[in-house]
Amino acid sequence: MLFITNRFPRQSIKTRIHRNFDFDLANNAASNSVFFCERLGREVYEEIGSKRFLQRLKAAKHRQILIYLHGYSNLPEDVFPAVEEFQALCEAQEPEEALVVPLIWPCDNDMGAVKDYWDDQESADLSGFSFARVLQKFLAWREHDQFEEDAALCLKRINLLAHSMGNRVLRETLRVWRKYHLPDGVPLIFRNTFLVAPDIVNEALDVGAPGEVICHASRNVTVYFAADDLSLRASKAVNLKNRIASRRLGHTGPEDLALVPRNVYAVDCDDVNIRYDADRGHTYFRSGVNPGEPGAVFLHLFAALLSGRVFPEDPARRMTILKEG
Structure with missing residues (x-):
């Protein structure tokens, strides 16, 4: 499995092709460097470098790429099995359609969910600087192969899925990308951007809000939310304790669809999220009731x-309620 990370390795931060790459799990600081790697087995990783990484993506038989941004308090070996599950579901639906590529950002491994939450918010914000550099590489690669003379354009479509606090990473990445690299505006780089149980405020996508840039970079932005998502209830309580009064986008969907760009769509998952994740109702976008079988959200x-269309049967529609079966 190919992956990109800004977690510090135990080794030097200097890139060395084909070296072993070992995560320093005790360090949850966001590195300014990014590492392009391959997972060869459980806790066995190799750094392959950006050139070989992008060449591997281009050579893959899959027609689309899906970048996968995980949520908070997830260590790498929590993320990889989730990506494998999602990849298997994709292959079962349509072989060689979507290749899932995780971005691993530095969540904490301290004891205590509240401490992890605040540490991870800081890491999420700081990760925007390093992942903005990744988007620059993807943009150059999509428009022309910088490593091969006279190479054809890469026509693979790029999509992105952000779960939970991964949406904060996405928001900050695009904000930094625009501010420091593209002050005239970001390009339309993503065909679909899926915001699943997003742990950001529910006005985040409003015109003029920090998350509006997500809409500028995407053809479609689909928000999946559930009012009884227990993880986001805890998130709201933690933020209130620190005098941040805000409902979460993953609880309510956009505060007002009239205030967000027209390419934003809302999907109410309240009827299925607890069925798919009985503990928290938070991770409901992969398997359904039975492991390995797709749920309604997937x-x-x-x-x-x-x-490439959220509601192809009714282009004017912007919201729906998902039900099992």
Whole structure:
């Protein structure tokens, strides 16, 4: 499995092709460097460098790429099995359609969820600087192969899925990308951007808000939310304790669809999220009731991935309620 990370390795931060790469799990600082790697097995990783990484993506038989931004308090070996599950669901629906590529950002491994939450918010914000550099590389690669003379353009479509606090990483990445690299505006780099249980304020996508840039970079932005998401209830309580009064986008969807760009869509998952994740109702976008079998959220998401349209049967529609079956 190919992956990109800004977690510090135990080794030097200097890139060395084909070296072993070992995560320093005790260090949750966001590195300014990014590392392009391959997972060869459980806790076995190799650094392959950006040139070989992008060449591997281009050579893959898959027609689309799905960048996967995980949520808070997830260590690498928590993320990789989730990506494997999602990849298997994609292959079962349509072989060689979407290649899932995780971005691993530095969550904490301290004891205590509240401490992890605040540490991870800081890491999420700081990760924006390093991942903005990754987007610069993807943009150059998509428009021309900088490593091969007279190489054809890469026509693979790029999509992005951000879960939970991964949405904060995405927001900060695009904000930094625009501010320091593209002051005239970001390009339309993502075909679909899926915001699943987003742990950001529910006005984040409003015109003029910091997250509006997500809409500028995407053809479609689909928000999946559930009012009884227990993880986001805890998130709201933690933020209130620190005098940040805000409802979460993953609880309510956009505060007012009239105030967000027209390419934003809302999907209410309240009827299925607890069925798919009985503990928290938070991770409901992969398997459904039975492990390895797609749930209604995954099927909706994958249909948009295939068609490039969220509601192809009714282009004017902007919201729906998902139900099992």
